[in-house]
Amino acid sequence: MAKAIGVRFKNAGKVYYFSPNDLEISCGTDVIVETSRGIEYGTCVTSILNLEEEEIVSPLKDILKIASEEDKINHEQNLIKAEEAMEICKEKVREHEIDMKVSKAEYTFDNNKLIFYFTSDDRVDFRDFVKDLAAIFRTRIELRQVGVRDEAKMIGTMGYCGRESCCSTFLSEFNPVMIKMAKDQSFSLNPSKISGICGRLMCCLAYEQEGYEHSLAKLPKPGAIVDTEMGRGVVSQIIPLKEMVKVKFEKEDEITEEYIPVDKIKRVRKDSRVYED
Numbered sequence: 001m002a003k004a005i006g007v008r009f010k011n012a013g014k015v016y017y018f019s020p021n022d023l024e025i026s027c028g029t030d031v032i033v034e035t036s037r038g039i040e041y042g043t044c045v046t047s048i049l050n051l052e053e054e055e056i057v058s059p060l061k062d063i064l065k066i067a068s069e070e071d072k073i074n075h076e077q078n079l080i081k082a083e084e085a086m087e088i089c090k091e092k093v094r095e096h097e098i099d100m101k102v103s104k105a106e107y108t109f110d111n112n113k114l115i116f117y118f119t120s121d122d123r124v125d126f127r128d129f130v131k132d133l134a135a136i137f138r139t140r141i142e143l144r145q146v147g148v149r150d151e152a153k154m155i156g157t158m159g160y161c162g163r164e165s166c167c168s169t170f171l172s173e174f175n176p177v178m179i180k181m182a183k184d185q186s187f188s189l190n191p192s193k194i195s196g197i198c199g200r201l202m203c204c205l206a207y208e209q210e211g212y213e214h215s216l217a218k219l220p221k222p223g224a225i226v227d228t229e230m231g232r233g234v235v236s237q238i239i240p241l242k243e244m245v246k247v248k249f250e251k252e253d254e255i256t257e258e259y260i261p262v263d264k265i266k267r268v269r270k271d272s273r274v275y276e277d
Helices: 069-096 127-137 148-155 179-184 209-216
Strands: 002-008 015-018 030-035 038-044 049-051 063-066 101-107 113-119 140-145 225-228 231-239 244-251 254-261 267-269
Touching: 015 030, 030 069, 038 069, 069 101, 069 113, 069 127, 101 148, 113 127, 113 148, 127 140, 179 209, 225 244, 231 254
Parallel strands: 113 140
Antiparallel strands: 002 015, 002 038, 002 049, 030 038, 030 063, 101 113, 225 231, 225 267, 231 244, 244 254
């Protein structure tokens, strides 16, 4: 077992674990830590935990100190400087006529590195561009290419539900989303209806998928022939969340449709002869 505490460096970002280093730290405490990128400012999002060795990446790096008021002011100033740096970088992109879109800029806490995140469809020669940026900012410059989902997470936007996008508020990692989920949930397969601002399938399609799969396992498929208390009919529609089916009955040249709970279905017939025993 090892003592560790979870630290997050950005809103809805991934949680990384550090050794509390015998400091009295609680959830919500701002701290200064050393990472592979350099000295960083983060916020503890867990209390001190006892984790198994296989749950962490060893060896754990120490939390250097609890952030002081001066550190907090420096951090806020870095955020402002990063916004200004991004505007300068965008201007330089236009000057160099580079096919790239700058999504975000970040300074490490100690200002030893300035990181620009970007998206691009093509491979780009950045050598002259980076030299130009280094001359302006007089620090190490790192250009980091990200995917469209990461870009949407950084920028933040509104979803079709009217709320801020999930990726920019609480999703720390992206889970796979498949078109099968949209089909199972009877969504329109029109890409404009099921795609987020990033152009990929909406992350929220995965939220209820387990419940749909549980219900669909109990339900006959559309077109199935079923025996019910009202007679034999054909399933014309399924309603997974209510665990009901819409069944079409044909009697004496009259066609009717009824909603029937799945537990009221006596049998699902395997043949295609609707009215023969």
